[in-house]
Amino acid sequence: MILRRFHEHQLAQMSYLIGCSATRSAIVVDPIRDPEIYIRAAIDAGLNITHVTETHIHADYVSGTRELVARTGAQMLLSGEGPANWHYEFAEADGAKLLHDGEMFDVGRVRFTARHTPGHTPEHLSFLVKALDTAEEPVAILTGDFVFVSDVGRPDLLERAANEVGTKEASARQLFLSLSRVRKLPDYLQIWPAHGAGSACGKSLGDMPSSTVGYERMSNWAFSERNVDSFVDRVLEGQVDPPAYFATMKRINRDGPPVLGIRKDPPSPAPDSLAELGLAGALVIDVRQPDRFARAHVPGTLNIPWGGSFTTLAGSLLPYDHDLYLLADEREDALAAARALTLIGLDRIAGIFDEDACIAWVDGGRALGRIRQFSPQTLLEQVETNTVMLVDVRSKAEWNSGHHREAHHISLDDLPRALATLPRDRPIAVYCQRGTRSAVASSLLSAAGIEAINVPDGWLGIKAAQKD
Numbered sequence: 001m002i003l004r005r006f007h008e009h010q011l012a013q014m015s016y017l018i019g020c021s022a023t024r025s026a027i028v029v030d031p032i033r034d035p036e037i038y039i040r041a042a043i044d045a046g047l048n049i050t051h052v053t054e055t056h057i058h059a060d061y062v063s064g065t066r067e068l069v070a071r072t073g074a075q076m077l078l079s080g081e082g083p084a085n086w087h088y089e090f091a092e093a094d095g096a097k098l099l100h101d102g103e104m105f106d107v108g109r110v111r112f113t114a115r116h117t118p119g120h121t122p123e124h125l126s127f128l129v130k131a132l133d134t135a136e137e138p139v140a141i142l143t144g145d146f147v148f149v150s151d152v153g154r155p156d157l158l159e160r161a162a163n164e165v166g167t168k169e170a171s172a173r174q175l176f177l178s179l180s181r182v183r184k185l186p187d188y189l190q191i192w193p194a195h196g197a198g199s200a201c202g203k204s205l206g207d208m209p210s211s212t213v214g215y216e217r218m219s220n221w222a223f224s225e226r227n228v229d230s231f232v233d234r235v236l237e238g239q240v241d242p243p244a245y246f247a248t249m250k251r252i253n254r255d256g257p258p259v260l261g262i263r264k265d266p267p268s269p270a271p272d273s274l275a276e277l278g279l280a281g282a283l284v285i286d287v288r289q290p291d292r293f294a295r296a297h298v299p300g301t302l303n304i305p306w307g308g309s310f311t312t313l314a315g316s317l318l319p320y321d322h323d324l325y326l327l328a329d330e331r332e333d334a335l336a337a338a339r340a341l342t343l344i345g346l347d348r349i350a351g352i353f354d355e356d357a358c359i360a361w362v363d364g365g366r367a368l369g370r371i372r373q374f375s376p377q378t379l380l381e382q383v384e385t386n387t388v389m390l391v392d393v394r395s396k397a398e399w400n401s402g403h404h405r406e407a408h409h410i411s412l413d414d415l416p417r418a419l420a421t422l423p424r425d426r427p428i429a430v431y432c433q434r435g436t437r438s439a440v441a442s443s444l445l446s447a448a449g450i451e452a453i454n455v456p457d458g459w460l461g462i463k464a465a466q467k468d
Contacts, residue, residue, distance in 0.1 A: 149196070272357075287327065311343060430455065
């Protein structure tokens, strides 16, 4: 058996290429929307991708299953479990084979057994993996978003992201029953999950890429909780608000993601065309780091810095029905950001600009924008004299854990809808936990014509300053 694991850092997501060394056939499990990485890996390993599957209808990224099948002609395998409203709408038209609990299929001399493991989602499957030429027993279980290292998948997304009201407790109870089946598996069995630390699909995911049933039995809180009511309480407690775009992902992945085909780089308009685009109301995303943006930026642009939180921030703030332009210091950063946007279905990248666009803006006699930065000490002084309005853009859970007494709470996801209600008679200072979200928020305020101030040290810095 040949195994290749792929870790997409933007999504904290893991997918797998599993092949048979005898027949050179292979399957891809939980692919992202970038088929090239799997095709290249299969070629390098001398494999032919003959099957593609996924463990469930994902909420945090657009599935690459249809994309990969279109490129390779592989057999599509999808879950046939769960209620009718969470069946794959495109399965029949695409000729997919539907899998049910206990069904087996072979990829060469590697056997996969589907296990229906509902809880995170009602249709969720896990796959036992057995190398037929090596041993009589399975070597691993692909757990998708059901079991992670140190945690289990959150059961509240169907209610909080897909608006299936009243389902989170029932889903948590299903998750408990699914977990009872895994407890009976042998200690040596490897666990290959679909997410690691940083994913919003669980509360406290470990950073190791894999584990074993035996290790999780010793270390994972969910394995040790044997009372169903206590388990329900613990698994639902403290779940953060899901990113706003999760609802869109669930719908796209259920109904059928558009197939993009071979991806081409977005066009690069002339640098001096940015001024005309701005006058036409184009949505330009500046992906440079917040300090660069704060010092000098093209007015009206939105700062979503390229980095680990890029897709979460972009998915929560950017419209799916609007052309987008990207501006970066280097073309490579803009291309990387464009790829990341397609992973979450933001496909309308109309063009990319580099720093020459900023130079052309100035050469055209236009002024660059700036955003003031306050230290926590300066902020406290300004709030004390009522010189600024203070806005906390963190999540509700973060706000409830502690906040400045004079702050108004408007989460970053809600800020675009609140712009019209905000006063214009004084500057608005914004903070988050550590500074990234407040940088985005300050750019959003500035683009709306509001004088914005960012507090890059965030709530942690403010708390420390209050103690001094």
